[in-house]
Amino acid sequence: MTEVPGQTAADLALDDRQTRPKNIGARIKRTEDPRLLTGRGTYVDDRQARGMLHVAFRRSDHAHARILSIDAAAARAVPGVAAVLTAGDLADDAVPVHAVSRMANYYATPIRALASDKVRFVGEPVVAVVAESRYVAEDACELIEIGYDPLPVVVDPEAAVRADAPLLHEEAGTNILVQREFKRGDFEAEMFAAPVRVKGRFRFHRKTPTAMENRSYLAEYDGGRDELVLHSSTQVPGIIRNALSEALGMPGHRLRVIAPEVGGGFGGKASLYPEELVVALAARKLGRPVKWTSDRMEDLTATSHGFDETIDAEMGLDHEGRVMALTADVIGDVGAYSIYPWTCALEPVQVVSFLPGPYRIQNYRGTVRAVATCKAPTGPYRGVGRPISTFVTERLLDMAAHRIGIDPRDIRLKNFIQDHEFPYRIGSGIVWDRSSFTDCLEAACKAVDYDALRRRQAEARAAGRWFGVGIASYAELTGIGSRISVAPGMPLNTGTETARIRIDTTGGITAAFGIASHGQGLETTLAQVVADKLGVRVEDVRIIQGDSAAVPNPTGTYASRSTVLASGAATLAARTLRAKVFKAAAHLLDASADDLVAEDGRIYVPHTNKSTTFKDVARAVYLEMGRLPGEAREELEAAGTYDPVLGTTTSASHVAVLDIDPATYAIRLEKFVVAEDCGRLINPLIVDGQVHGGVAQGIGAALYEEVVYDDDGQILTASLVDYVVPAASEIPPMQVVHMQTTSPAIGGFRGMGEGGTIGAPAAIANAVSDALAPLGIEIDELPVTPERLFRLIQAARSRTGDQE
Amino acid sequence: MSAGKTIRVTVNSVIYERTVEPRLLLSDFLRQELALTGTHVGCEHGVCGACTIIVNGDSVRACLMLAVQADGATVETVEGLGSIHKLNPLQKAFQEQHALQCGFCTPGMLMTVTDLLRKYPLATDEDIREGLSGNLCRCTGYEHIVRAVRTLVRQTEGTP
Ligand code: FES
Ligand code: FES
Numbered sequence: 001m002t003e004v005p006g007q008t009a010a011d012l013a014l015d016d017r018q019t020r021p022k023n024i025g026a027r028i029k030r031t032e033d034p035r036l037l038t039g040r041g042t043y044v045d046d047r048q049a050r051g052m053l054h055v056a057f058r059r060s061d062h063a064h065a066r067i068l069s070i071d072a073a074a075a076r077a078v079p080g081v082a083a084v085l086t087a088g089d090l091a092d093d094a095v096p097v098h099a100v101s102r103m104a105n106y107y108a109t110p111i112r113a114l115a116s117d118k119v120r121f122v123g124e125p126v127v128a129v130v131a132e133s134r135y136v137a138e139d140a141c142e143l144i145e146i147g148y149d150p151l152p153v154v155v156d157p158e159a160a161v162r163a164d165a166p167l168l169h170e171e172a173g174t175n176i177l178v179q180r181e182f183k184r185g186d187f188e189a190e191m192f193a194a195p196v197r198v199k200g201r202f203r204f205h206r207k208t209p210t211a212m213e214n215r216s217y218l219a220e221y222d223g224g225r226d227e228l229v230l231h232s233s234t235q236v237p238g239i240i241r242n243a244l245s246e247a248l249g250m251p252g253h254r255l256r257v258i259a260p261e262v263g264g265g266f267g268g269k270a271s272l273y274p275e276e277l278v279v280a281l282a283a284r285k286l287g288r289p290v291k292w293t294s295d296r297m298e299d300l301t302a303t304s305h306g307f308d309e310t311i312d313a314e315m316g317l318d319h320e321g322r323v324m325a326l327t328a329d330v331i332g333d334v335g336a337y338s339i340y341p342w343t344c345a346l347e348p349v350q351v352v353s354f355l356p357g358p359y360r361i362q363n364y365r366g367t368v369r370a371v372a373t374c375k376a377p378t379g380p381y382r383g384v385g386r387p388i389s390t391f392v393t394e395r396l397l398d399m400a401a402h403r404i405g406i407d408p409r410d411i412r413l414k415n416f417i418q419d420h421e422f423p424y425r426i427g428s429g430i431v432w433d434r435s436s437f438t439d440c441l442e443a444a445c446k447a448v449d450y451d452a453l454r455r456r457q458a459e460a461r462a463a464g465r466w467f468g469v470g471i472a473s474y475a476e477l478t479g480i481g482s483r484i485s486v487a488p489g490m491p492l493n494t495g496t497e498t499a500r501i502r503i504d505t506t507g508g509i510t511a512a513f514g515i516a517s518h519g520q521g522l523e524t525t526l527a528q529v530v531a532d533k534l535g536v537r538v539e540d541v542r543i544i545q546g547d548s549a550a551v552p553n554p555t556g557t558y559a560s561r562s563t564v565l566a567s568g569a570a571t572l573a574a575r576t577l578r579a580k581v582f583k584a585a586a587h588l589l590d591a592s593a594d595d596l597v598a599e600d601g602r603i604y605v606p607h608t609n610k611s612t613t614f615k616d617v618a619r620a621v622y623l624e625m626g627r628l629p630g631e632a633r634e635e636l637e638a639a640g641t642y643d644p645v646l647g648t649t650t651s652a653s654h655v656a657v658l659d660i661d662p663a664t665y666a667i668r669l670e671k672f673v674v675a676e677d678c679g680r681l682i683n684p685l686i687v688d689g690q691v692h693g694g695v696a697q698g699i700g701a702a703l704y705e706e707v708v709y710d711d712d713g714q715i716l717t718a719s720l721v722d723y724v725v726p727a728a729s730e731i732p733p734m735q736v737v738h739m740q741t742t743s744p745a746i747g748g749f750r751g752m753g754e755g756g757t758i759g760a761p762a763a764i765a766n767a768v769s770d771a772l773a774p775l776g777i778e779i780d781e782l783p784v785t786p787e788r789l790f791r792l793i794q795a796a797r798s799r800t801g802d803q804e
Numbered sequence: 805m806s807a808g809k810t811i812r813v814t815v816n817s818v819i820y821e822r823t824v825e826p827r828l829l830l831s832d833f834l835r836q837e838l839a840l841t842g843t844h845v846g847c848e849h850g851v852c853g854a855c856t857i858i859v860n861g862d863s864v865r866a867c868l869m870l871a872v873q874a875d876g877a878t879v880e881t882v883e884g885l886g887s888i889h890k891l892n893p894l895q896k897a898f899q900e901q902h903a904l905q906c907g908f909c910t911p912g913m914l915m916t917v918t919d920l921l922r923k924y925p926l927a928t929d930e931d932i933r934e935g936l937s938g939n940l941c942r943c944t945g946y947e948h949i950v951r952a953v954r955t956l957v958r959q960t961e962g963t964p
Contacts (some may be wrong), residue, residue, distance in 0.1 A: 029899050036907030037895040039842015039882035043908065046841035135827070211940050212846045212854055212908040263844070263908030264942050296847040519906030519943045685902040692945030693905060720851040720940070728936040728946040733929070755946070 006572050006642065018578060020599040021302075021532035024747070027685040028538060030524040032517075041261040042215035044233045048160040049289035051467030052218070053082050055279060056137035057292075058127040058144050059302070060119035063374035063713020064154065064168070067117060068129060069147035075140040080132035083286055084140070085278065087126075093281050094247045097272065098339040101490050105179040106345065107172035109337045113247075113277035119148070120336035121374050123301030128278045130290060140318040145165040145742045154360025157333040157371040167321070167370045168336060177338055178345040178370040181671045182352055184427040185363035188554040190325035194316025196398040203781040205387045206308035206333065206707040207700075209381050210725050211518075213263020214294035215303060217276050219283035229256045230280050233263040237516050237546055238554025239341055239492055244270045244280055252548075259546035259556075262518035266697065267301045267380035269518065270558045272340040275302075296703070297718045303572070305707055308333040308352055309388050315396040321404050321411045325363040326427065328355050328392065334370045335377040341492045344370045347378050350385020356426040357393045358437040358475040358651055359415040364427025374713040380558060382697055391782065394762035398470075398769060399778055408471050408766065409450060412441055412653075416473070432475055432649045435750070436677040436739040441473055441653040444675035448655045461774060466660040470767025473653040474757045478678075478751025479564025479743075480647035494558075497565035498551045499573040501530060503636035505622040509534070509617030510542045511570060512550040515562040520753060521686045522562055528682055529567045529573055529747070530780075533574035534581075535598020546683045551639075560650070560751030563682065565642055567626050568746035572640025580634045584617050587632045648743040648750040652676035653697070654759035655665060656767040665786040665793070667703055667768060669732035674759065677739035678752035684738070687752060691736045694756015699758065702764035703783050775800070811875035815840065816884030824871045824893045829856045834881060835870035842882040842911045846921070851937030856912035863919035882911035885918070894918060894956055901952035905943035913939050917953055926957050 015021075035041050072084040083089075096110035115126045127144050131137035152166040159165055160175040168175060191197070218231040228250065234240050237257040245252050262269065275292055283290040294303070313328040332348025339346075352366030402409040417424045420433040438442075453469045460467035477484065482495030502509040511530045517523060527541040534541075548554040578598065585603045586593040589610040596603055604611035619628040621636055657671040672689050681687050704724040708716040715721040742748030765779040768789075775796040781788060808823035815838060822837050829848070834840045834857070846854035848867045855866040856878040886892030891899065894917060904910040913936070920926060920935040932953045933946070941949065 031908070033899040033904060034891060036894075036904055036910055037882075037891060037898055037914070038886065038888050039840070039911050040888060042841075043844070045845075047833070048836075048839075068854065135825070210942060211906070212852060212940060213844070213906065214846065237889075262906065264906040266942070296849065296852075391941050518909045521905065689902050689905055689944055689948055692947040693943045694945070696945030697942070719849060720847050721849070725940050725942065726931040726951065727938070727940055731946050733934075734947045747848060 006568060015533065018597060019530050019532060019535040020597065021529035023532045024536055024682050025680070026683065028524060028528060028683055030521045031527065032521060032523050037052050043213055043261045043263055044218055044231045045293045045329040047218055047231055049218065049220055052289040053130045053132065053286065054134040054137050054290055055282065055290060055292035056129050056134060056141045057125040057700060058129070058141045058146070060115065060122055060124040060126055062119055062121050062148050062150055064151040065119050065148040067115065067119060067126065067146065067326065068149050072127060074143035075129055078136060078140040078143065080136040081129060081140045081281065083112065083130040085128045085130065085282060087112060087114040090114060090281055093285060095443065097243050097337045097340055099343040099490070101343050103178060103345060106343070107169065107177050108343070109169055111272065111274065111337060113274050113281055121376050122713055123298070123376060125274050125278065126385050128282065130282050130286065151674065154373050155375065155709055155711060155713050157331050157373055160371045160373055161369065168374065175372045176369050177334060177372050180349055180368050182364065182366045183430045187325045187327055187365045191316040191327060192362040193695060194324045195319055196317040196400060196403055197314060198396050198403060199314035200778065200780045201315060201695040202311045202392045202395065204307050204309050204391055205703050205783060207306045207381060207605050208303060208707050208723065209266040209268030210723065211264030211266055211268055214296060214299045215269060215273065215275065217279040217287060218291040219280045220289045221283040221287060223287050227254050227347060228280060228284060229258065230276070231258050231260060232276060233262050233269055234259050235262065235270040235516055235518055235558055236556025237548045238514055238556055238715040240272055240276060241548035243340060247277055248280060248284065257548040259516045262516070265518045266382040267306060267384065267558065269381045270556065271342060272591065284697065285506050296720060300718050300723055301715050302376055304339055305335060305376050306378055307347065307388055308378055309348055311351065311388065312393050313392050313396060315400060317400050319404065321357055321400060321406050321414050323415050325360050326356060326361050328352060329367045330366065330368040332368060332370045333373050333375065335373060335375040337377040339377045341490055342380055342560060343490060344378065351388045351595060353428045353430060354386045354389040355393055356428060357390065358417060358432070358473055360417050361427050366428060374507065375709055382694060383754045385446065385475055386474065386758040387698065387701060387761050389680040390427060390472055390758050391762045394472045395765055395780065398766045402773065407612060409441065409445055412471065412473050429627060430477060431646060432530050433744055435475060435649040435651040436741050437473065437475065437651050440651055440675040440677055444653040444673050446656045447675060447735055447737050448657065448671065448673040450658045465770040466662065466772025468658055470763045470765065470770055471653060472762035472766060474758050475649055475651040475679045476755060476758060477647050478560035479644050479745055480559060480561060481644035483659025485647050493553065494561065496641055497569045498553055498639060498641045499566060499569035500551055500637065500639045501573045501577050503614060503618050504616060507618040508542065509536060509540055510544060513545040513566050514551045514554040515566050516546040516556045518557065520557065520562065520690065521765050522557070522566070525563060525682045525686060526566055526570055527793050529570045530574055532577055533571050536601040538683060540601055560753040562744050564644060564648055564749050564751050567682070567749055568642030569640045572642055572745050573638045575641065576638035577636065580636055580638065581614060581617050583634070584621050584628055584632045585612055587628050588612050588617065588620055592692055609615055631756040642746060644745045648679065648745050650678050650750040650752055650755060650757055655764040656763040657765050660768070660771050665789040669699065672732050672734045674734070674756065675737040675739065676752065676755060677741050679743040679750035680740055680748040681738060682749065688736050690742065690753050691756045692734050694754060695734055695760045696726060698757040698760020699731060699764065701782060703763040706783050809872050811872055813874050813877055813879055815879045816881060820906065826870065826872050828871045829867055830869040830871050830874050830903060830939055831866035834866060840881055840883050844911055846908065853886060853916060854912040856915045856939065858915055858919055882914055885914060893959070895920055897952040897956040901948045901955060903949040903952040909939060909941040923949055926953065929954060
């Protein structure tokens, strides 16, 4: 095995000798919890500032229209209104930003604070009213008159690609904002030669992340110092800081973006939003603190949506069920803009990148078009592309297994990349490192007692009941390093993280990171890592994150990367810091640094009475001159930057067990089992929680959630009554089994924040198809609502009726 | 702005007297007037349950009530449960079972469960899930919340 920098045998031996780790791998209670459980967490909307003003937006009620006039005189006259802002009013204050990329065939749409000239989706902000209270701001909003010249509306992405389609962005000359193709092997010949071919047109409808906390921004500007602080419910304070710097023309050291307590994100808070720009601009313009908090309708209409693809795919196999070729053409409906910084390529391109999955599929062709329509922009949503690629590939495999007459479990076992084949480059160019593909499936089947379920199914079928079992296996790339980039040349570095750890004069230990936790418990997990690597207690370490001022290259939390990258950085920084502490301690104890051990904040020479503490070392270094020679009084601070270069492979198999009520067509999930390999676990409690939450979102995606636009581009799912997020009564008991194949990354960790959402939709689609196999129904569209099910069953029955 | 109305509300055993606009929501009253920001607002149309509080002994959605309707009422919010250094048994169970992630739904969950535990035996997991079904959580998938409530129910059964 090749040695990874920061993880060499010598490094590990040193860590082993010098510390007594006890936190990594333990089910440690989260340090975040007490404040959150007592209502003392501070989310953005909980903050008040003296003289604070509130924003309400007047949003477009047209899907596509030219703005002819805006009359805001009546709104301006409302007592308590401080300002009414339009694109024109802000023209000199900011420049548009662009989600740039070096991708060929890509058009980066300008992103502005407010719509100028044209509106391109219902809910796009057009005018901002700033007033003493939100109530007053909303009153005034209603008095604004906007004159529109409606333009032809583009809602169907397949219509949008036609040559005569009306254009959203005339400058682009097309509605196809990106086009890409991946090819490997002789897919044509192999497909032609394949004795078994299965294909389908698959549809994965649009979703929206729906974090329970709506987005919220509070900007404070200090005119005397020319400094702006934005409190933002964002996952990516570093990225927002950079975007503001560009848009507002302010250097980064005058800007600070703080993400305090953030109430969930799931990708929906990982992009720059026009409202963020407006709040910052208004605060600078008016010299007063300005806050905006989204209401749920605004959230459902104007927070980035997710997924929304149509995939024509075909799989060719031999008689035994070995895949010979896979081809797919993907259309991604990306909405009105190319979101910053991810670009509109992120979501649909990931679909084609991951279609070959954990399988030995060497002959592959995937094409993708990202198409602009008059809908909210899509952005990252938990799983990004992979829930869809997994849905398609796993459905095709089940269809093939059915055709050939082998068990769905066996067809997967036959096609998995085997342990001796890693690292393995799949048809789209992604390289998998060793991960438990086969073991996960076997463990999941064992946990659920797969064979017993098949026996139960036989009985159920004999009794005319619809009972189904569905498997989905997948692999994902997590903790990606600098050599992997979804859209080359994006305005951000996803590949490295920095940690700065310092010990102050009182012995207080502070570890600062560029990431931003919003429910993942990173304050706890990173403290576990720092504590183990330094040799102190978890409660001795304070974690700073969610603050663009913490490190020079602040980022955020997205793409299942924070644990892998930040833990790696923490390990490197802690090692350097430990060496400095040991150097000083060795002098104090009159011992060799090589003989020292750090444990629970104490530094000692084993089997002697020589012992000191981190606190005492700090005092000797900083305060009590004379105790140490100059060269042992180094500042107790260290930084570490980690780049996992290629990233890590996380894999899992999901099994869904369900039955379908023949009277109501309601689908009742009985059980859901996940066997996953995210490498070494830092905190099993937290890992389980992440999987459960991801699976619940996958269940939502499979059965309930769908953003619906009508033919005029009006959104019909603008409340939580219409956009159905599953409640406890819709979610079955879950079981999670862990395989722990250590990864090549520092610490052996792999990322796992998104996986639950990747596997669940496919597993459920397979289970529903399995339940309805006697009727010959194959699920090719998600969510599979009772209404869709009703139509499918009706159609199947009339088919069989015809045959009889 | 319409004329204010003076109301008297007891929140977590403290009596507050304030003059408010008749259209002010109870959730905004708690958060903005009393700075009790533990009560969260996730939808303002009574679906998500984040704003759940207990008014005169019953759980209600603070976003569906006007502050003036709470005149004379006794209100319990999350701030009235245990404190940071002395969590109450329900809060402890939530921490031990990792029943919260981002924490946004948590105050509403805690108030709902507080009300459920006072009124129902919650004998089965289905009962617990049914009882929680008016509170949305997007992070936890509910599994650990159900476990936390179940552990607590068992503990309370154990104590005479
Ligand atoms: S905010 Fe009251 S129910 Fe959602
Ligand atoms: S913990 Fe985040 S919504 Fe429940």
